[in-house]
Each structure stands twice: as C-alpha cells, then as structure tokens.
Amino acid sequence: MKHEKLLEKLLLDMLEKLSPILHAIKSAGGTAYLVGGSVRDLVLARALKDFDIEVHGLDLAELEKILRQFGDVVFVGKQFGVLRLYYLDVDWSLPRRDSIGRKPEVIFDPAMTLEQACRRRDLTINAMAINLHEHEKITQVINNINNINNTENSLYKDIIIDPYGGLEDSKNRCLRAVDIKLFTQDPLRFFRVMQFIGRFEMQPDHELNTLCQTMSLSDTITGQALARERIFEEIKKLLLKSKRPSLGFRWLKKIERLHEIFPELYVLIDVPQRRDYHPEGDVFEHSMQALDAAAVCDSYHETSWGSGDDEKFLISIAVLCHDLGKATTTDELLHCHGHEEAGVLPAQKLLKRLTDDIFLSKAVSKLVRYHLAPFMLLREGAGARAYKRLAAKLWPEVTMRQLGLVALADHRGRNGVGSEPLELYQDRFDQFITKAQHANVVHKPEAPVLLGRHLLGIVAPGPKMGELLAKAYDIQIDENIIDVDELKRRVLQ
Numbered sequence: 232m233k234h235e236k237l238l239e240k241l242l243l244d245m246l247e248k249l250s251p252i253l254h255a256i257k258s259a260g261g262t263a264y265l266v267g268g269s270v271r272d273l274v275l276a277r278a279l280k281d282f283d284i285e286v287h288g289l290d291l292a293e294l295e296k297i298l299r300q301f302g303d304v305v306f307v308g309k310q311f312g313v314l315r316l317y318y319l320d321v322d323w324s325l326p327r328r329d330s331i332g333r334k335p336e337v338i339f340d341p342a343m344t345l346e347q348a349c350r351r352r353d354l355t356i357n358a359m360a361i362n363l364h365e366h367e368k369i370t371q372v373i374n375n376i377n378n379i380n381n382t383e384n385s386l387y388k389d390i391i392i393d394p395y396g397g398l399e400d401s402k403n404r405c406l407r408a409v410d411i412k413l414f415t416q417d418p419l420r421f422f423r424v425m426q427f428i429g430r431f432e433m434q435p436d437h438e439l440n441t442l443c444q445t446m447s448l449s450d451t452i453t454g455q456a457l458a459r460e461r462i463f464e465e466i467k468k469l470l471l472k473s474k475r476p477s478l479g480f481r482w483l484k485k486i487e488r489l490h491e492i493f494p495e496l497y498v499l500i501d502v503p504q505r506r507d508y509h510p511e512g513d514v515f516e517h518s519m520q521a522l523d524a525a526a527v528c529d530s531y532h533e534t535s536w537g538s539g540d541d542e543k544f545l546i547s548i549a550v551l552c553h554d555l556g557k558a559t560t561t562d563e564l565l566h567c568h569g570h571e572e573a574g575v576l577p578a579q580k581l582l583k584r585l586t587d588d589i590f591l592s593k594a595v596s597k598l599v600r601y602h603l604a605p606f607m608l609l610r611e612g613a614g615a616r617a618y619k620r621l622a623a624k625l626w627p628e629v630t631m632r633q634l635g636l637v638a639l640a641d642h643r644g645r646n647g648v649g650s651e652p653l654e655l656y657q658d659r660f661d662q663f664i665t666k667a668q669h670a671n672v673v674h675k676p677e678a679p680v681l682l683g684r685h686l687l688g689i690v691a692p693g694p695k696m697g698e699l700l701a702k703a704y705d706i707q708i709d710e711n712i713i714d715v716d717e718l719k720r721r722v723l724q
Contacts, residue, residue, distance in 0.1 A: 241279050243373060246366055248319065249284075255297045257364055261289040264345060265361040267352065270391060274359070274401050275431065281320035284363065285348060290341050291325055298323060312339055327351075346394045353420045354427070355397040355407045361390055406435040411442060418448045418457045422465035428482050429473035435482075444486045463585040470547040471540055476526050477519035477650075480551075484515075495577040496551075498558040505565045510647025514557045518550075521644025524652035525550040530636060536590070545591065546633060549598035550640045552578035556599075574599045594628035598637050601625065605638040605663045615670040619708045622672035630674050631667040635660050679704045681718040689723065699723070 242265075246253075256263050266285045273279070286294050291312050298304045302316045314323045326343040329336070329351070349358040361369065372390045387398055395409050406427055408414040421443055424435060435443065448457050469479050480496060483489040490497040499515040511517055531543040556574030560567045575596045582592050601621065608617055622631050639660040643652040667673045681703040683696055690696045699722045706712055706721055 242273065243370060245282055245321075246363065246369065249321070249363070250366070252298065252301055253363055253366075255300065256286060256289065256294075259289060259293060259297060261294070261297075261341075262287045263363045264392070265363055266348075266359075267357050270359040270361055271356045271397070271401070274356075274387070274391070274398065281322060283322050283324070285324050285326060285360070287326055287343065287345065287348070288341055289325070291339055294323060294325065312337070345392060349392075349394050350410055351413060352409055353414060353417075353423055355395045355400045355409055356427075356431075356433075357397070358393075358395045358409050359397040360392040362392065365390065404431075404433045406433045406439060408439050408442065411438070414439075414442065415446050416451055418446065418450070419461050419465065421446060421448060422457075422462055425479040425482060426465045426469040426472075429469045429476040429479040432475060432478060440486055444488065448492075459585055466585060467544055470522075470526065470544055470551075474527055475523050475651075476547070477523045480519060480522075493581065495555050495558075495581045499554070502557055502561055503565055504557075504561075504567075506647075509645055511645050512647075514554050514561075516650075517644050518554055519644070520646055520650065520652045521550050521553065521640045522547060524640040524643035525636070527652070528636060528640065534630075542633065545594055546598075546636050546640070548582070548591070549578075549595045549602075549637050550644075552581060552595060553599050553602045553637060553641055555581070571600050571603055590628060597625050597629045598634060601634055602637050602641055605631075605635045606642065606659055608666070609659060609662055613666075615666075616708055618667050618670040619672055619677050622667070622670070622676035623704070623708075626676045632664060632673050635663045635667075638663070677708065680707055680713050680715055681722070685715060685719055 253263055264285050264287065265282060267283045269279060269281075269283045289297070295304055295314060298314055298316055302318060305315050305317060307313050307315050307322065312325045312327060315321065316323075325339045325341060326345075326348040328338045328340055328343075345360055349360065352358040363369075369390050372387075391398060396407070400407050406424060414420055424439065424443060427433060428435070449455060450457070469476050473479070480489065480493070483492060484497075484500070489500075496515065496518065499518060500513060502514040504512070504514060504517065509517055511520055525543075525547045528543075528546070531539040531546070533539050534542055552574065554570065554574060555577040556570035556572065557567045558577075560570040560573050578595055578599045579592055582588075582595060586592075601624065604621055608621070611617075618631070621634075625631065625634060639656055640652075642656040642659070643654070646653050664673060671677065679700065681700060683692065683700060686696055686699060690699060703718045703722045706718060712718055712721075
C-alpha cells in the first residue's frame with residue numbers, strides 16, 4: 232500500500248471518527264496531539280494498530296468527563312493516566328513527569344509544553360507529534376504526498392511537530408536519544424534500542440552506541456536488576472515484529488554486551504563448523520541467519536494453545552537456541568555429535584532469565600532436542616513407525632509441523648555469500664509434512680488404543696499400569712495393532 236493511501240485510510244478516517252471528540256476537547260480548552268509511535272509509523276509507512284493521543288491543557292478528570300460523553304471509558308493504565316473508549320483503538324493520555332526508579336511516581340502536568348513532553352521520550356523517532364485540530368491542513372498535505380519514500384518532502388514538516396529532528400533521523404535510518412540523561416534513567420530503553428534495531432532496521436548513532444556500551448541495566452535508585460518480565464516483552468517484540476531480528480543480537484555483540492546478557496549465544500562466536508555443511512561461518516552466524524529465516528516464514532498458524540504470533544515466537548526462540556549445544560560438543564574434526572541433547576540445558580538457562588513460562592521451556596527444549604530429526608528421517612527413508620514415535624515424544628507441547636519449521640529455518644541459515652537466509656529447502660519441509668500426514672501425526676500423535684480403564688480390576692492404578700500402557704502403545708505403533716483385546720492380551724501375557 233502506498234504511503235499516501237496508508238495515511239489516507241488510517242489518519243483521515245480516524246480523524247473523521249474523532250471529530251466530535253476533538254471538537255469537545257478544543258471547546259474545553261484542550262489540545263489533542265497524535266504522538267509517539269503512531270507518528271513514527273506513519274512516517275515509516277508501517278501499519279498502525281491503534282493511535283496514541285496526548286491531550287494538553289486539561290486535567291485527568293476533565294478529559295475523562297469529555298470522553299464519557301461519547302461512550303464508556305476504561306482506564307488501561309490508570310497510574311499513567313491512559314484512557315480508552317471501548318469502541319476506538321485510541322489511547323488517550325496526558326503529558327506527565329515521571330520520577331526515576333523501578334516504581335516511578337507519575338505527576339500529570341496539563342500545562343507542560345509539547346516540546347517538554349517530547350523530551351521525556353526515548354528516541355527522536357518517537358518524539359514527533361501532529362496537532363489533530365488542524366484537520367484541513369492535514370488533509371491538504373496528505374493529498375499532496377504521492378511517493379511512498381517521500382520522507383524528504385517538506386510537506387511533512389507542515390503537519391509534523393518535530394522538536395528533536397526525528398524526521399531527519401527517520402530518513403537516515405538513525406536511532407538517536409532525545410536526552411542522554413533521561414535515557415539512562417530507564418534501563419529498559421537499552422532493550423528498546425535493541426528491539427528497534429531489528430524492527431526498523433535502523434542503527435544507533437555513535438553517541439547512543441557509546442552510551443549503551445556502559446549504561447547500567449539496573450534500577451538507578453535501588454540498584455535492583457531490571458525486571459525480567461519487561462525484558463521478555465521487548466525480546467518478544469523483537470522476534471515478532473522484525474524481518475531481521477538478528478540485527479538486535481548482532482548489535483549486542485558489536486557493543487560488547489552479548490556475553491553479559493546472552494552468554495549462551497556469546498560462546499557460539501568463533502565456534503567453527505564444517506564448510507561443506509555450513510559455508511556461512513561460525514555457529515553464531517548460523518544461528519543469526521536461521522533466526523531471520525524463522526522471522527520471515529509465512530507458515531505460522533493458530534494452535535490449540537495460542538495464536539499465530541504465539542507459534543511464531545515459539546519457533547523463533549527455539550531456532551535462536553537450537554545449536555547452543557555446539558559450544559561444548561564441537562571437536563577438532565568439527566564434529567558435534569550429541570549437540571541436540573547438549574543444547575537443552577543452555578536453552579533452559581537462557582529462557583529462565585526471561586520467563587517462568589514452564590510450557591515454553593518444555594516446548595523449546597523438545598524442539599532443540601529433536602531439531603535434526605525431520606530431515607534425518609527423510610534421508611533414512613524412515614517409515615510411518617518412526618514418524619509416530621517422534622510425534623509421541625514431542626507431545627503435548629510440540630507438533631511435527633512445528634518441528635519441521637525449526638528444521639526448515641535451520642537449513643535456510645546457511646548462506647555462504649551473505650548474511651540473509653536462503654529461500655531453499657521448502658521441498659524438504661513439504662516432504663516431511665507429507666510423510667507425517669501419511670502417518671496421521673502432523674498435528675498430534677496417534678491416540679493410544681489401550682487405556683487404563685481397560686485394565687481396571689486386573690492391574691491396580693500406579694507404576695505397573697503405566698508400564699503396561701506404555702508397552703501396549705509401543706506394540707500398537709510397531710505392529711499397527713489397534714484391537715483393544717489383542718493389545719490387552721499381549722501386555723498381560
């Protein structure tokens with residue numbers, strides 16, 4: 232979609248919907264500005280999911296009273312003064328001052344100037360605004376923008392308030408801090424830089440790089456480590472919203488902080504690989520290319536436990552971790568036998584520093600443990616029994632299709648003449664899925680025929696019954712026996 236169409240559909244349509252509210256705000260003495268990421272994404276021609284509007288000149292009670300004239304109002308962040316009307320994807324907020332520290336005190340300041348409000352933002356590309364009351368001017372500018380790449384056009388300056396040079400930095404693909412002192416007061420901004428590097432494929436300027444090399448990642452008041460949940464959310468955004476998430480990890484390497492934040496990845500640097508299998512270089516380079524391959528894959532689906540984004544995150548984090556075991560198993564001949572099993576523990580350690588999600592940890596562990604299996608089964612010409620056994624080992628956290636996606640990304644991360652992943656091996660993935668379909672185990676394993684209720688009255692519930700049921704399932708898969716009585720007879724002999 233061309234840039235002018237994006238603006239026309241998103242901004243003009245939203246302005247039409249908001250016109251009565253904006254009029255009420257202006258009549259009450261307030262001014263509404265489109266701010267932050269909303270303006271940034273419009274400039275970069277990126278899709279918007281919602282709008283961020285900052286209202287100056289009114290206090291929180293006045294803003295809430297106005298909004299209630301147009302529907303039910305909910306606080307989505309009462310501490311930070313963020314309100315929503317249930318039928319609009321718009322966050323309404325007030326300019327504020329935040330104290331430093333892990334639990335900042337928020338002070339709303341309706342009299343704050345727009346320049347002061349923009350100054351508290353992290354990066355210049357997030358410190359731009361549009362006065363939404365200038366409807367005619369906005370419409371005129373949009374109607375004159377005809378080029379998707381026209382970020383140099385002076386027409387932008389007619390509607391965008393840009394006190395810190397965000398437009399120029401957007402054009403130059405540059406990440407620059409608005410205020411160095413304020414930037415360091417919130418260590419989460421370090422991880423936001425990492426996320427934006429991958430998400431927008433921009434690079435920090437020299438000053439921001441130098442700052443991030445040394446800034447503390449702990450609370451500036453208490454000295455406590457940054458809450459891992461906050462870091463996890465930024466890493467999740469990096470993996471879900473980037474076409475090249477590897478850029479974020481490569482940046483950590485460049486500023487020499489990878490060893491501190493992701494030591495399991497750091498030890499992969501300079502771990503050599505056989506050129507006939509991995510012409511791309513060391514294990515770190517392979518992992519980065521494979522991660523980017525997972526990012527651009529278009530085969531993610533909604534599952535019984537989550538959305539397509541949930542599956543994409545699972546596959547991406549598993550691909551990031553899939554070869555961690557090579558750091559300890561690579562020998563002088565560049566063999567790395569057993570690296571799949573050896574990679575499980577470091578993968579769990581990496582995840583533990585980010586989240587307590589047990590399901591995610593188990594799922595990633597299984598994907599790391601068996602990531603070689605899909606294409607190995609194809610090479611060996613394995614039959615249905617092997618596919619059924621593998622599906623049973625993966626269940627209930629992982630499916631054969633998900634394992635196949637990890638194997639596909641693994642093989643695509645082998646570009647020996649560049650850093651971008653290959654677009655090959657789709658045929659192997661399709662063959663693997665076809666074989667799994669013939670075994671009827673693409674999305675879940677074959678259900679066991681003999682169940683505990685069939686043995687009640689003969690064997691007491693407990694370990695012995697479990698052993699008999701496991702043996703029955705082995706016989707069912709190995710010999711394709713699906714008769715309950717026959718399986719019962721065989722295991723009770």
